[in-house]
Amino acid sequence: xxxxxxxxxxxxxxxxxxxxxxxxxxxxxxxxxxxxxxxxxxxxxxxxxxxxxxxxxxxxxxxxxxxxxxxxxxxxxxxxxxxxxxxxxxxxxxxxxxxxxxxxxxxxxxxxxxxxxxxxxxxxxxxxxxxxxxxxxxxxxxxxxxxxxxxxxxxxxxxxxxxxxxxxxxxxxxxxxxxxxxxxxxxxxxxxxxxxxxx
Amino acid sequence: xxxxxxxxxxxxxxxxxxxxxxxxxxxxxxxxxxxxxxxxxxxxxxxxxxxxxxxxxxxxxxxxxxxxxxxxxxxxxxxxxxxxxxxxxxxxxxxxxxxxxxxxxxxxxxxxxxxxxxxxxxxxxxxxxxxxxxxxxxxxxxxxxxxxx
Numbered sequence: 001x002x003x004x005x006x007x008x009x010x011x012x013x014x015x016x017x018x019x020x021x022x023x024x025x026x027x028x029x030x031x032x033x034x035x036x037x038x039x040x041x042x043x044x045x046x047x048x049x050x051x052x053x054x055x056x057x058x059x060x061x062x063x064x065x066x067x068x069x070x071x072x073x074x075x076x077x078x079x080x081x082x083x084x085x086x087x088x089x090x091x092x093x094x095x096x097x098x099x100x101x102x103x104x105x106x107x108x109x110x111x112x113x114x115x116x117x118x119x120x121x122x123x124x125x126x127x128x129x130x131x132x133x134x135x136x137x138x139x140x141x142x143x144x145x146x147x148x149x150x151x152x153x154x155x156x157x158x159x160x161x162x163x164x165x166x167x168x169x170x171x172x173x174x175x176x177x178x179x180x181x182x183x184x185x186x187x188x189x190x191x192x193x194x195x196x197x198x199x
Numbered sequence: 200x201x202x203x204x205x206x207x208x209x210x211x212x213x214x215x216x217x218x219x220x221x222x223x224x225x226x227x228x229x230x231x232x233x234x235x236x237x238x239x240x241x242x243x244x245x246x247x248x249x250x251x252x253x254x255x256x257x258x259x260x261x262x263x264x265x266x267x268x269x270x271x272x273x274x275x276x277x278x279x280x281x282x283x284x285x286x287x288x289x290x291x292x293x294x295x296x297x298x299x300x301x302x303x304x305x306x307x308x309x310x311x312x313x314x315x316x317x318x319x320x321x322x323x324x325x326x327x328x329x330x331x332x333x334x335x336x337x338x339x340x341x342x343x344x345x346x347x348x
């Protein structure tokens with residue numbers, strides 16, 4: 001999380017949500033997807049969104065199943081907001097940009113950063129699920145680590161390996177599955193299917 | 200922008216100046232060749248073969264630094280990273296290539312985490328070695344041909 005954005009927006013929760021919306025032009029999110037991308041729970045995300053929708057900063061649409069949310073490009077603050085988020089040089093924005101080039105079904109942050117317990121020296125733990133191998137995944141995030149002077153540890157596994165780990169239920173993978181994550185590409189629930197259920 | 204050995208020396212006290220050593224350069228090159236041969240052994244694990252490729256790259260990086268008159272200060276935190284970055288800067292390797300070999304360093308440091316390397320990791324590591332050693336060999340031939348005789 002970029003501290004300057006949290007200060008400007010009056011808190012990490014709102015800053016994270018606006019950061020996700022402003023850094024992913026052309027995308028809209030279901031409440032759950034937005035909450036996961038911001039590393040928040042759906043309740044808090046909904047509470048933050050309501051006044052933003054009323055103010056016209058966030059656009060709420062209905063896709064026939066549920067509401068979707070996006071930055072309202074007709075709002076006069078949309079463009080400055082995108083520029084502000086980009087200028088803030090947020091770690092999350094840079095991680096998302098780096099993830100775009102990876103051959104991955106899912107990329108997410110777990111550990112202390114996702115749980116908001118990190119400091120400027122904390123390692124950033126990144127899980128990459130998909131065809132990308134470890135060298136490709138680790139190399140993709142090297143420029144981000146260098147820019148932010150943070151060690152970024154990537155863990156690259158295939159969807160099948162993730163399914164097996166989840167089915168085995170070891171302490172590490174249970175922790176990844178149950179603790180807060182920040183989805184930066186893809187949706188955890190689309191890939192986190194234990195192998196017994198997937199068969 | 201990759202940092203040169205001089206910059207790394209100034210910023211992190213990563214290196215000390217040293218005399219060129221043709222014998223040491225020969226031994227590092229021989230070690231790199233042997234490590235590449237080790238990486239082709241089908242009887243050992245993919246993780247061991249991956250580490251052999253990393254060692255080959257590291258030996259080639261030491262060759263470059265010595266040819267340029269630098270010795271790494273082993274024992275300081277991050278000295279492998281300094282060697283890879285300084286050597287990459289000297290030979291004019293791209294940042295992308297440096298990030299790939301630095302990624303190999305990070306993965307090598309995770310070898311006690313119980314995570315095995317894949318065939319894809321090994322293949323990418325070999326490709327990175329081939330590119331790095333080709334750029335290094337071109338640079339050595341152009342700038343220090345006498346050291347290779």
